[in-house]
Amino acid sequence: MSLAPIGLGSLVTTLGAGMAFPDWPTSDGQGMLAYPWLQSSGDKFVEHGHRLAGMLVGFCSIGLCAAAWLGGSSKGIRYAVVAVLLGVIVQGLLGGLRVRLDRQFVAFGHSVFGCLVFVSLWMVSSATSRRWSHAEEGLIHSKVVWFLAWGYPFLVLIQYVFGGVIRHLGSMLHAHLIGAGLVFLFGSCVVVSSFKTGHEIVRRRGILIGMAVLGQVCLGLGVWLTKFGFAPAGLVAVQHSLPQVVARSLHTVVGMAVVATAVSWSVTILRSKIATENSGLVAS
Numbered sequence: 183m184s185l186a187p188i189g190l191g192s193l194v195t196t197l198g199a200g201m202a203f204p205d206w207p208t209s210d211g212q213g214m215l216a217y218p219w220l221q222s223s224g225d226k227f228v229e230h231g232h233r234l235a236g237m238l239v240g241f242c243s244i245g246l247c248a249a250a251w252l253g254g255s256s257k258g259i260r261y262a263v264v265a266v267l268l269g270v271i272v273q274g275l276l277g278g279l280r281v282r283l284d285r286q287f288v289a290f291g292h293s294v295f296g297c298l299v300f301v302s303l304w305m306v307s308s309a310t311s312r313r314w315s316h317a318e319e320g321l322i323h324s325k326v327v328w329f330l331a332w333g334y335p336f337l338v339l340i341q342y343v344f345g346g347v348i349r350h351l352g353s354m355l356h357a358h359l360i361g362a363g364l365v366f367l368f369g370s371c372v373v374v375s376s377f378k379t380g381h382e383i384v385r386r387r388g389i390l391i392g393m394a395v396l397g398q399v400c401l402g403l404g405v406w407l408t409k410f411g412f413a414p415a416g417l418v419a420v421q422h423s424l425p426q427v428v429a430r431s432l433h434t435v436v437g438m439a440v441v442a443t444a445v446s447w448s449v450t451i452l453r454s455k456i457a458t459e460n461s462g463l464v465a466s
């Protein structure tokens with residue numbers, strides 16, 4: 183569900199439709215549900231669709247909180263869903279401030295905070311799954327794995343921030359390209375080290391990271407080609423062409439998935455250690 187406002191938000195940024203309406207929370211002076219969305223077109227169709235999707239996620243977050251608190255969920259889950267709801271509310275307010283202030287820096291903050299909210303939703307979804315209660319035991323002695331577990335999520339988050347600076351503020355392209363190389367390099371290390379741990383769940387998480395990073399690199403190349411062209415091959419960049427819009431929008435969405443899978447992998451490593459200690463396999 184969270185992918186709807188994320189995908190539409192990415193499309194809004196790609197098309198430069200963030201100021202299709204000069205007002206918020208109304209749209210051209212009309213209420214959120216009163217505005218004739220299906221009769222609109224262009225930037226207004228995309229922007230109002232983004233607003234409606236954000237509102238839907240807000241209602242779903244309220245429902246998630248109610249289900250967790252009334253359904254007998256653990257204390258950790260109850261507090262986590264409340265944190266998610268607060269994050270969704272803050273994200274909505276940031277979107278409103280972006281319109282009311284008409285500042286690209288606020289749009290940048292809206293994008294980065296949206297990534298954090300998405301990761302939070304991803305982790306809550308994982309924590310409420312059937313497999314979560316069966317943390318895999320077994321000591322992981324590799325210093326490389328522990329280094330990656332603590333460092334890789336921060337690396338991919340910083341890389342996502344660099345991408346946000348490019349999209350919203352128009353700078354840090356070289357830093358983003360260097361970051362892409364580091365994310366790919368250390369991502370490869372994550373995949374290889376995951377297979378060496380002997381943990382099935384860790385391996386699965388590592389494979390997800392590898393798939394997400396590889397997809398993101400391919401999309402990054404697509405963004406470069408559709409934005410700058412490639413003269414030797416006769417490729418000419420056309421602003422707001424369909425391939426460019428699709429590549430740029432998906433590049434942002436998959437970037438969030440890379441951050442989420444990195445965090446999920448790291449949490450799996452940590453929970454493996456905790457499960458081992460609780461089972462008494464670690465000497466006191």
